[in-house]
Amino acid sequence: MKQVVVIGGGIVGISCALSLLEDGHAVTVLDPGAVGEGASWASCGCIAAGEVVPLSQPGMLLKVPGWLLDPEAPLSLRPSSVLRLLPWFTQFTLNSTPFRMRAIADDLAKLTFRATDDLRAQLGRYEVRDMLVERPVLKMFDDDRDKATMGAAFDLAREMGCTIDEISGAEAHEMEPAIAPDFQHAAVLRDWSFVADPRRMVIDLHRAFVARGGVVKPVAGTGFTREDRRVTGVTCSDGGTVPADEVVLSAGTQSKTLARHLGIKLQLEGVIGYSTGLSDPGVDLKHTVFYAKGGFGITPYESELAIAGTIEFAGENAAPRWRRADVLVKRAHRVLPGLQVEGAQRRIGRRPFTPDTRPILGRSDKIANVTFATGHGQLGLTLGATTGRLVADMVAGRAPNMDLAAFGPDRF
Known part of the structure; x- marks a missing residue:
């Protein structure tokens, strides 16, 4: 011992x-x-078994300069952190080549494809009941251009063995009537699931x-x-x-x-993510729904609806910018038009990211x-x-x- x-x-x-x-x-x-x-606690609560494509995707990198100038963008960088983060971002950019992305995806797949079985066994061993919700996740796209931003990532994920079904926005609306009916496209991420309450x-x-x-x-x-x-x-x-x-x-x-x-x-850099829990959201949702363009996901926890996302590079002890959480809730109305926001509880999580x-x-x-x-x-x-x-x-x-x-x- x-x-x-x-x-x-x-x-x-x-x-x-x-x-x-x-x-x-x-x-x-x-x-x-x-x-x-x-x-x-400040996450979408997903068991992202199919999340194998690295963050350093070329399509995302092209958006970064504009995002960094917009404090409400899905990815933002506080000016005080720019010089400190240059070495990290240099390595992050180097990992965006097709060869490195494929190698990273292959490595991540070796871990994530075991995740659901390992979690199921853990929860059973320690009698954590009614926790794993084994339903796929939906990802919504406004139009053809919006969907195209995920094309290469979806192709690589499928190459690694992920199951992604592309459906129409109307079909997604049939699955989840609370979702706005005017999305053109959606994807069903079959390898994913979520938990009833991460806390x-x-x-x-x-x-x-x-x-x-x-x-x-x-x-x-x-x-x-x-x-x-x-x-x-x-x-x-x-x-x-x-x-x-x-x-x-x-x-x-x-x-x-x-x-x-x-x-x-x-x-390793700490990245702030924001979440808002709504105890009385006024809508019924059965699946986690991601709106990639908005940089957030919406998950129906057992006692609240959580709207979580964004990536904010800031100092280790930087105070939260709660406006970012509020922006996510505002944008969530695009996905769920009937959303009610009374009784909101905001929170942050500091996530440790590596450049690969x-x-x-x-x-x-x-x-x-x-x-x-x-x-x-x-x-x-x-x-x-x-x-x-x-x-x-x-x-x-x-x-x-x-x-x-x-x-x-x-x-x-």
Whole structure:
């Protein structure tokens, strides 16, 4: 049995902690935030098993200059972050070639195509009931030009094995009568599903962890004690130190700073996403619906309708621009004309993005007993259970059932 410290208690961290606990280790999770109120809470809650095409798509890159000048665009960059982000954006742009996009998509497919089975098994093992909603996702397009922006991405996704059915806007309206009837095109993403409530999911997994003997400390990991190439403990924001035989770094956007303490440079940037929960939306929706042109999705959670999206590059401690959340709600009326917005609750999530869209999974040659499980971007909820299984294998010295070389922390 090893003493394992997991830094970060979001969906990825708690999934790692549960898998390690199952292996018989003594596991402590460090997380100062409110349980369940991390990045996943401000998301569309999708299990995006077909999200294999990297963010650095040529069509998207062509839009970036205009978006960066528009504070209400789906992707925005605060002026104070421009110089700091140049190296990240340089690598991001280099990953837009057809060769690199195909390689990234192939790597992501190896992870995401396992995601639904891994999540289903996790939820069953820990008796998290009525959580996985196995319905496909709809993506709406205004017209031919709008649809064409996704053509190359759809082709590559299909090449990787994804199932995408293209239907008319009228057919989508028949599936979901609340959707506006004048969309020309839609797509049904058959590999996707969503969860009933990402906040409840993380809370229930935390409860299962504690009930089985796991320990959660409401403190932040701030640094490490070391002997040569091994970490011996994690220093905490309360001044204490938690001894560790193994450490799992799953601290989201804080992972970059913590890795720097270990002499490891991660190309990782925190990106703000916004979400608004509507407790009485006035419309009935059964599927998650994405409006790509607007940069958001709409998901029918068990207790609210969530409108979530946008990508905003900002400083680590930057205050939210709540106007961005309000713009999403305004644009959601294009998709759902009957939407009511009383009782709105706004929230943000800070998502850790890498320039190649791959998460950071594995060990560094520079340190012997730290396993990285971070950088999932918009795939944290999707890959939580899968990441937990892989991390447990690595800590136990078992060979994971897939090659993780492309995801390693030393690739930067």
